[in-house]
Amino acid sequence: MHEFSGLNEECGIFGIWGHPEASELTYIALHSLQHRGQEGAGIVASSGDYLFGARGMGLLTSALSKEQLASLKPFPHAIGHVRYATTGGSELSNVQPFLFKSHTGDLGLAQNGNLVNAMNVRRALEDDGAIFQTTSDSEVFAHLLRREKTGNRKSKIKKVLRQLKGAFAFVIMHEDSLTVALDKHGVRPLMLGQKDGAYCVASETCAFTAIGAEYIRDIEAGEVITITDDGIDFDHYTERTSPHMCSMEYIYFARADSEFRNTSTYRIRKELGRALATEMDVEADIVIGVPDSSLAAANGFSEATGIRQEQGLLKNRYVGRTFITPGQEARERAVRMKLSPVRDIVEGKRVIVIDDSIVRGTTSRFIVKALKQAGAEEVHMGVSSPPLKNPCYYGIDVSTHAEIIASRKNPEEIREEIGADSLTYLSVDRMHEVYYGFGSKGQCDACFTGNYPIDIEETILPQEKDLKQKGV
Incomplete structure (x- = not known):
């Protein structure tokens, strides 16, 4: 979900239809997706006649109270959302799922991703009299859907989806149906599962594991799935699909136990580490991975090279991901709190550190x-992805070149700035070889290559842009 402050974010979504414990299962699923969003959370549930919602700021346990959950407990259908913070728009009105009320029926809406044409569509809607209540691009969908006058509900949703450009995974709830849609490039992940005969969808399969659901398959690019009490309907809103799954999902975002096309992220990351070993020729005593998302790559690197893997860095698990912590000073403080070297392991050793990416x-x-302060003789950095050079406009919290060190420095300059004895990145070609080897139908690698699969349009409100330029 994108906010019109110029910064993007990762989110997690879940939905389930026709289960007596729908709200409780949604809560558990959102807890397993907490790594995808820590700023706010919400649930919208359907009684079959009306929609009811609850949402709040902060981690899931703080965002939703026992009383709120109890109020949703009787209802057999639910959707949920967790979101990440950005430098702007951190307010309750932007926390999803959104709940829209009208005389023609209720609408619940949750999105992961970013609509790159949202600003242009929003301006046109405002010029035509629309009034927006949030700074979220997701609200554009609700306005467009409300204005569709002809056709049944599914055809209206398909018409709206064809007007949108960008990376989006939607869960759309009406009183009597749950609709799921993935953009024609399939940039953001979305999975289909089943629990006690009830269909469910989630950003990652770890949510299915948490609730004891069966993982059926990945939802495909351009697909629209409608779930009702009568069963499940599979359709597409467009046949002009071009799969470009986000490479950073494999590398960083998804949990290690989540699966893409029936392959765990752990196995994929391990193979990325093995691939890096073929391109990094360094003599060392030990290999250590940066916890947690780089441990699998370090394991693969160790197996390929024969260099012993050790746990040379410990992580304080009560500190969130620094990649998406707003503000450089806050990020530096978070890193100091987050990681600690183990002197007894690294002292006097030539150390290879495997990380999944270098952003800032x-x-x-x-x-x-x-x-080095802990006594390491040499520190060599290996990165199990290519140099991240370009902003992401499809749902990741890096949206300007200024935030990305590789956009202004070459690998040798980066090595010098971080103080490493050597620095080796995985090549783009080897990365793609790994993905295709695990059945990928195509990846977005724009952050590495600058080859954007979806054209970028203006996505910053003029007043927001002025504030950013002034440093507000």
Whole structure:
């Protein structure tokens, strides 16, 4: 979900239809997706006649009270959402799922991703009299759907989807149906499962594991699925699909136990580490991974090279991901709180550190310095992805070149800035070889190559842009 502050974010969505414990299962599923969003959370449930919602700020346990959950407990259908913070728009009105009321029926809506044409569509709607209540691009969908006058509900939804450009995974709830839609590029992940005969959908399969659901399959690019009491209907809103699954889902975002096309992220990351080993020729005593998302890659690197893997860095698990922590000073403080070297393991050793990515360089610089202060003789950085050079406009919290160290420095300059004895990135070609080897139908690698599968349009409100330029 994108906010019109110029920064993007990752989110997690879930939906289930026809289960007596729908709201409770949604809560558990959202808890398993908490790594995808820590700023706010919400649930919208259907009684079959009306929609009811609850949402709040912060982690799931803080965002939704026992009383709120109890009020939703009787209802057999529910959708849920967790969202990440950005430098702007951190307010309750932007927390999803949204709940819209009208005389023609209620609408619940949750989205993961970013609509790159939302600003242009929003301006046109405002010029035609629409009044927006949030700064979220998701609200554009609700306005467009409300204005569709002809056709049944599914045909209206398909018409609206064809007007949208960008990366989006939607869960759309009416009183008597749950509709799921994925953009024609399939940038953001979305999975179909089943629990006690009830169909469910989630951003990651770890949500299915948490509630004891069966993982059926990945939802495909351009697909529209409608679930009602009568069963499930599979359709597409467009046949002009071009799969470009986000590469950073494999590398960083998804939990290690989540699966894409029936392959765990752990196995994929491990193979990325093995691939890096073919391109990194460094003599060392130990290999350590940056916890948690790089441990699998470090394991693969260790197996491929024969260099012993050790747990040379410990993580404080009560500190969130620094990649998406707003503000550089806050990020640096979070890194110091988050990672600690184990002196007994690294002292006197030539150390290879495997990380999944380098975005701003804050974490890498700290790790190298901390390991050398702990007595490491040499510190070599290996990155199990290519240099991240370009902003993402499809749902990740890096939206300007200024935030990305590789957009202004080459690998040798980055090595010098972070203080490492060497720095090796995985090549784009080897990365793609790994993905295709695990059945991928195509990836978005724009953050590495600049090849954007979806054209970018204006997505910043003029007043927001003025504030950003003034540093507000």
